[in-house]
Amino acid sequence: QKEVEQNSGPLSVPEGAIASLNCTYSDRVSQSFFWYRQYSGKSPELIMSIYSNGDKEDGRFTAQLNKASQYVSLLIRDSQPSDSATYLCAVRRTGGSYIPTFGRGTSLIVHP
């Protein structure tokens, strides 16, 4: 059974700090990895996708992928109170049904 594990949190960090969100997955043939942000009462919003081992940076966000360890993470630099949300990790195989498997999400709180 394909699983995606995330610590539910909440992860609390001070404003300006680096927030580190982690995700592990069980399906070794996963090829696509996504991070979504979901504000309370809203739908998820795609913020990062990563497909190759290593780091991918986009503004204050950095996604890190290690397929050997089956581990993907999201770093948020210079965290702002507006980053407070639930972050969902999703993984997907290439081909087949294309159904992404979501983790339960990590709640991030950035306090001033």
Added chain:
Amino acid sequence: GAVVSQHPSRVICKSGTSVKIECRSLDFQATTMFWYRQFPKKSLMLMATSNEGSKATYEQGVEKDKFLINHASLTLSTLTVTSAHPEDSSFYICSARDSGVSEAFFGQGTRLTVV
């Protein structure tokens, strides 16, 4: 990024009635649509997957006769909750992807309240 528009954003209906939720891809062809349900402070629950022109594939435990999904075109999918009951009250969210793109994008969600 790709835009997925979902309507209505909120709906209140009486028990026993049916409600239709629309999900449109505005700037790409949505070859695959996903429908999710999310209860307060809970994770996303995939209800069904639909490919354009094909019957939807429902997840285990989801009643296909109660949650009717139609994906008749590459830009529109609908979810109809038939004979709604208070326990169907939830946040329903669609997600769409194009066959040439790996990412899936979410609609704004529909908050359904059955009274």
